[in-house]
Amino acid sequence: MCVDRRDFLRLSAGLVGGVVLTVSELEANATATSASAFTRQLRPLAGKAVPISDDERRARIEKAQRLMVENKIDAIYLESGSSLSYYTGVRWGNSERMFAAVIPAKGEIAWITPKFEEERARELIRFGKDIRAWEEDESPYKVVAGIFKDRGIRTGRIGMAERVRFFLYDGIRQEAKHLEYASADPITVGCRVIKSPAELALMQRANDITIAAFKAASATLKEGMTQYEFGANVSAAFRALGSSGSALIGFGQYTAFPHGSIQPQKLREGDVVLMDGGCAVEGYQSDITRTFVFGKASARQ
Numbered sequence: 001m002c003v004d005r006r007d008f009l010r011l012s013a014g015l016v017g018g019v020v021l022t023v024s025e026l027e028a029n030a031t032a033t034s035a036s037a038f039t040r041q042l043r044p045l046a047g048k049a050v051p052i053s054d055d056e057r058r059a060r061i062e063k064a065q066r067l068m069v070e071n072k073i074d075a076i077y078l079e080s081g082s083s084l085s086y087y088t089g090v091r092w093g094n095s096e097r098m099f100a101a102v103i104p105a106k107g108e109i110a111w112i113t114p115k116f117e118e119e120r121a122r123e124l125i126r127f128g129k130d131i132r133a134w135e136e137d138e139s140p141y142k143v144v145a146g147i148f149k150d151r152g153i154r155t156g157r158i159g160m161a162e163r164v165r166f167f168l169y170d171g172i173r174q175e176a177k178h179l180e181y182a183s184a185d186p187i188t189v190g191c192r193v194i195k196s197p198a199e200l201a202l203m204q205r206a207n208d209i210t211i212a213a214f215k216a217a218s219a220t221l222k223e224g225m226t227q228y229e230f231g232a233n234v235s236a237a238f239r240a241l242g243s244s245g246s247a248l249i250g251f252g253q254y255t256a257f258p259h260g261s262i263q264p265q266k267l268r269e270g271d272v273v274l275m276d277g278g279c280a281v282e283g284y285q286s287d288i289t290r291t292f293v294f295g296k297a298s299a300r301q
Contacts, residue, residue: 038220038233044242045212049205049281052089052198054126060087060191061103061127067187068105074156075104075148076184077172081163083188085283090124098140098168101128104151112143141171148176159184199284206243206286210278213237213245214290221273221294227251227265230273238279245286247277255291269295 064087068076078084079100080092088109092099097114099121104110109128113121118133125131132147134140148158157180160169173181195203217234227249238245254261255274267273271294278286293301 038216039236039240042212042216042237042240044240045205045209046242046279046281049202050198051282052202054089056196056198057087057089057127061109063191064103064187065105067190068103068159071159071186072157073105073159073182073184073187074153074179075102075151076159076161076187077102077144077164077169078161078184079164079168081161082283083161083163083184083192086188086192088125088127090126091283092124094165098134098144100140100144100168102144102147102151104153107151110147110151112140112147114140139171139175141175144172145175148179153179156180157182159187161188202282202284203286206279206281206284207288209238209241209243209281210245210286210288213241213243213279214247214275214277214288216240218273218275218292221267223267223269223294225267227254230267234275234277243279243281245277245279247275250274251294267294270298270301271295272301 064076068074077100078087079098080090080094084101085091087103088101090101097117098112099114099117100112102110102112108130110130110132111121111125111128113131113133115133115135118131121133122131130147132143134143155178158172158176159182161184169181173179213234214237216237217230220233221230231247231249234247234249235245248260250257250260251265251267251273252271254263254265255272260274260276272291273294274289274291276287276289278288280286
């Protein structure tokens, strides 16, 4: 399970004290009725986003292959993560079982999938027909080595994408010791660092949704409200806008904590309010922080 810093703090609250978690859940539930009132004015924005086209993804793969030739890399290995999604559109949860793709400098992309996941993999894969499934009693590393051999890679370098876990890299290296291994950054960064108009539009949409959610939820602030209640309102606003975003919330002295606090907080006149959150649209993430004073700011503020 992947837990980001905001989710960690929420989970930590439950681990530190069961009462805190129980209270926060009750507060969030109690807020649901009032949240529905202010969200009625919101209309979904996420649905207006235009996904990355297959043609753009094909162009990305072609650019990656050109960069491989320029950087003397014969293939790149990608497991589930942002780079695999960038090139292929496939999003897949990581586990102990290998699900990956090999993009060679020359030739067709190839896929490695657990046999029992093959049908689901075929539903998601839109680029490349070479899909190799491995059984539980077989080595996926040998499958990868076989792909290198079938693509004519008998000497040379393999680029490992930034998200590849060590045990996968090490297993491949043991099966194909005759090859060299290097970072795939010259390829993946070389492609991803330059955003296309379609990518910029998705990033802008994610930011637009986040600003709209923050603005709508901020109007519900009232004295005595807890950070959990306000966080629930922020999440409700994101849902009304068609996204599953959220925000880390802090009041008063706890806004000095860069990534929040698990301490119970109630909003008071003159408190600084911290909102740090975002959402994803077609895999493109917003991350926005806003701070402001609830009520009238003091001379020092």
